[in-house]
Amino acid sequence: xxxxxxxxxxxxxxxxxxxxxxxxxxxxxxxxxxxxxxxxxxxxxxxxxxxxxxxxxxxxxxxxxxxxxxxxxxxxxxxxxxxxxxxxxxxxxxxxxxxxxxxxxxxxxxxxxxxxxxxxxxxxxxxxxxxxxxxxxxxxxxxxxxxxxxxxxxxxxxxxxxxxxxxxxxxxxxxxxxxxxxxxxxxxxxxxxxxxxxxxxxxxxxxxxxxxxxxxxxxxxxxxxxxxxxxxxxxxxxxxxxxxxxxxxxxxxxxxxxxxxxxxxxxxxxxxxxxxxxxxxxxxxxxxxxxxxxxxxxxxxxxxxxxxxxxxxxxxxxxxxxxxxxxxxxxxxxxxxxxxxxxxxxxxxxxxxxxxx
Numbered sequence: 001x002x003x004x005x006x007x008x009x010x011x012x013x014x015x016x017x018x019x020x021x022x023x024x025x026x027x028x029x030x031x032x033x034x035x036x037x038x039x040x041x042x043x044x045x046x047x048x049x050x051x052x053x054x055x056x057x058x059x060x061x062x063x064x065x066x067x068x069x070x071x072x073x074x075x076x077x078x079x080x081x082x083x084x085x086x087x088x089x090x091x092x093x094x095x096x097x098x099x100x101x102x103x104x105x106x107x108x109x110x111x112x113x114x115x116x117x118x119x120x121x122x123x124x125x126x127x128x129x130x131x132x133x134x135x136x137x138x139x140x141x142x143x144x145x146x147x148x149x150x151x152x153x154x155x156x157x158x159x160x161x162x163x164x165x166x167x168x169x170x171x172x173x174x175x176x177x178x179x180x181x182x183x184x185x186x187x188x189x190x191x192x193x194x195x196x197x198x199x200x201x202x203x204x205x206x207x208x209x210x211x212x213x214x215x216x217x218x219x220x221x222x223x224x225x226x227x228x229x230x231x232x233x234x235x236x237x238x239x240x241x242x243x244x245x246x247x248x249x250x251x252x253x254x255x256x257x258x259x260x261x262x263x264x265x266x267x268x269x270x271x272x273x274x275x276x277x278x279x280x281x282x283x284x285x286x287x288x289x290x291x292x293x294x295x296x297x298x299x300x301x302x303x304x305x306x307x308x309x310x311x312x313x314x315x316x317x318x319x320x321x322x323x324x325x326x327x328x329x330x331x332x333x334x335x336x337x338x339x340x341x342x343x344x345x346x347x348x349x350x351x352x353x354x355x356x357x
Contacts, residue, residue: 015163015213016179023182023198028211029163034236036202036211036269053262053303061117061331069127070094074224074338076253081121082330083296084141084231086255091222093189095131097255098141098231099150105140105297107205112139113297116304120331123149131188134160135231136215137167137203140297144171151175159186159194163213167205182216195219197247199233199240201270219244224338225252228284232257232293234269235276241283251287253336256280258311259294262301271300274311278321288336289325296330 020026030036065079071089079087083105084098101119106112129150134142147168150156158168158177165179180186185195201215217240220227228244228251235241245251261273272280274291281289294307308327315322326334 015166015209029214030211031200034200052298052301053306055298055304056116058116061120061329064331065121065333066125067121067127067333076336077333078253078290078336079121079333080292080328080330081119082117084135084257084292086290086292087121088227091189091192093131093192094127094129095133096129097133097229098135099132099146100140100143101146102143107139113299115296117296117330129154129156132156132158133218133229134158134164135217136161136201137164137205137213138232139205140299141231142167144168147175148172157188161196161214161216167213181214191223193221195221197240197244199230200236201233219248221248226250227252228254230256232270233272235272235280238279238283241280245284250285252338253288253290254281254284255290255292257293258291259307260300260302267300274307275314278314286320286324290334291325291327
């Protein structure tokens with residue numbers, strides 16, 4: 001995301017054309033009541049004055065996940081591939097969020113932020129993918145090379161917020177993409193629907209396309225509990241999470257980002273820190289929670305260990321939160337409970353997310 005802002009706009013000059021709305025002015029999208037107030041000048045100020053936290057060199061993971069082909073019925077299995085890429089398996093459906101398997105998160109293969117660990121599930125071990133969600137167009141969430149590979153292999157349904165379809169089809173016109181606005185819902189299986197919801201973020205893949213494509217959170221409604229996925233967002237006043245709880249009532253699992261939040265004066269608008277992520281989790285009704293967006297790419301001043309250390313401190317005073325929030329290392333998986341029974345970490349194939357430096 002950060003390095004890419006120094007590049008020129010690639011692809012379409014306009015990603016989306018449609019009627020004005022409460023979050024689209026006819027040319028660009030915005031967050032109602034809280035428009036983005038940081039621009040290129042602030043970006044340069046950060047890059048020239050920031051103090052980057054320590055990160056390790058590249059290393060292999062302690063273990064890698066080998067998911068089953070399918071997970072049927074009410075069982076819910078989630079595997080952390082890395083960053084915001086999560087394999088969700090339930091009701092016979094295989095869902096992949098923000099797939100990123102490339103070595104770098106960048107518009108080019110020879111420069112930009114480089115991963116410090118391999119993906120926790122290799123492309124070869126990935127089961128057939130039925131559905132892909134793309135939360136927004138930053139390079140660490142919309143990776144065209146990974147999408148192209150998955151399309152050639154599985155031809156999954158790809159669901160994106162408005163405008164992101166143009167970016168994908170400009171890369172490969174053969175890829176079929178479904179683009180929707182906030183509030184839309186689409187059937188993806190028997191008694192299974194995906195909904196796109198507002199969150200506070202922004203978009204750009206270059207200098208001249210800021211906010212021309214929409215961003216969104218996703219909710220999967222199922223007969224055995226709802227799943228909330230937020231690939232990237234700031235907390236704002238919490239209205240997005242409170243509105244989601246009001247609309248859907250309850251959630252079985254919330255997948256929430258906790259990383260890349262420093263320096264706060266620049267990052268707070270678009271990235272939650274762990275305490276804010278826990279507040280979002282509380283707004284959603286305190287379901288089980290899988291933290292994401294840490295420990296794979298250095299995209300901010302936040303150190304490699306900081307998100308999990310800060311999360312551990314935030315959980316120390318809340319026993320229920322500590323029992324319901326399950327950090328994973330890339331390559332770990334979690335069988336998410338259906339009811340009140342808590343699955344302890346040693347009962348799943350997880351590893352210490354801080355291993356591997």
